Amino acid sequence: MRNAFADAIYELAKENKKILALAGDVGAAVFDKLKNNCPSQMFNLGIAEANMITVAAGLASSGFIPFAYAIAPHLTMRAYEQIRNDVCLNNNNVKLVSVGAGLHYSDHGPTHHAIEDFAILKVLPNMTIFSPCSPMEAKQATIAASKINGPVYIRIGRATDTKVDYEFKPGNGVEMKEGNDAAIIATGATVYDAYMAAKELEKEQGISIRVINIHTIKPLDKGIILKAARETKAILTVEEHHIEGGLGDSIASVILEDGSKQIKFKRMGIKDVFCSYCGSYEDIKERYGLTKENIINEMKNLLRKDAK
Numbered sequence: 001m002r003n004a005f006a007d008a009i010y011e012l013a014k015e016n017k018k019i020l021a022l023a024g025d026v027g028a029a030v031f032d033k034l035k036n037n038c039p040s041q042m043f044n045l046g047i048a049e050a051n052m053i054t055v056a057a058g059l060a061s062s063g064f065i066p067f068a069y070a071i072a073p074h075l076t077m078r079a080y081e082q083i084r085n086d087v088c089l090n091n092n093n094v095k096l097v098s099v100g101a102g103l104h105y106s107d108h109g110p111t112h113h114a115i116e117d118f119a120i121l122k123v124l125p126n127m128t129i130f131s132p133c134s135p136m137e138a139k140q141a142t143i144a145a146s147k148i149n150g151p152v153y154i155r156i157g158r159a160t161d162t163k164v165d166y167e168f169k170p171g172n173g174v175e176m177k178e179g180n181d182a183a184i185i186a187t188g189a190t191v192y193d194a195y196m197a198a199k200e201l202e203k204e205q206g207i208s209i210r211v212i213n214i215h216t217i218k219p220l221d222k223g224i225i226l227k228a229a230r231e232t233k234a235i236l237t238v239e240e241h242h243i244e245g246g247l248g249d250s251i252a253s254v255i256l257e258d259g260s261k262q263i264k265f266k267r268m269g270i271k272d273v274f275c276s277y278c279g280s281y282e283d284i285k286e287r288y289g290l291t292k293e294n295i296i297n298e299m300k301n302l303l304r305k306d307a308k
Helices: 002-015 028-037 049-061 072-078 080-088 117-121 135-147 190-205 222-231 247-258 281-287 292-307
Strands: 019-023 042-044 065-071 095-099 128-130 152-156 174-177 182-186 209-213 216-218 234-242 264-270
Touching: 002 019, 002 028, 002 135, 002 152, 019 028, 019 049, 028 042, 049 065, 049 072, 049 080, 065 072, 065 135, 072 080, 072 095, 072 117, 072 152, 095 135, 117 152, 117 234, 128 135, 135 152, 174 190, 182 190, 182 222, 182 292, 190 209, 190 234, 190 292, 209 222, 222 247, 234 247, 234 292, 247 264, 264 292
Parallel strands: 019 042, 019 065, 065 095, 095 152, 128 152, 182 209, 182 234, 234 264
Antiparallel strands: 128 216, 174 209
């Protein structure tokens, strides 16, 4: 996804001299093509994320469209005051792009995990949040962000393409797979495992599982969520984020406030711990219960409760 973002920003920058890339001294090689061909549109501002966001806000107020890029927890938490005050409070046209979101940096420890970013950013007025699940979505989210006049956060982590063909529309969830028994609603890296879990449940158990990809966390597609709540027996949400304050909480609020139907509901995510285990990406997902097999088991349990 990182390379897809870099390719998109390069193409955008060639067409529009107002498009700028700002880097927090990370992944500089990703921007080599931009730096070599559009040197006046690429700036490395060093390991100083708060300063980078303030610079981005100043550039935006002068008519530029800056994309500020850094490791996810450093970008969103070290510079949170600047994001709140310099960017969102002033509705500045700044694009925040995080790399290594979720549990992507599995072997770097909890300082490099970004499992709080939805919670702290979705409360900020004027903020749009994209959580792409594939290189295609990362590219389309970057293009879409360039057209939005206001703050945008793009969360880039791991990606495995489901090979489902669809059009990326900001603010619109995507039904990746049809199903009427239950629904799995996922975002980002978890979409692939959710999709594969649903396929296996259908093949092995004969359970019809709808899979919904929420690539836009804010604004949230309430329509696709309420449709799933009306048409299925249970909803399972999956995300590489704390279950408190994440996508699952937002979905639960939508369903509860609508009040048109009672439905079995379960959130999957990180359960109020720091992920202190260091290892491979697959190992850390297994350690904290976010594998395809975990999704299958949670869905079976949810439907078993529904049958009682």
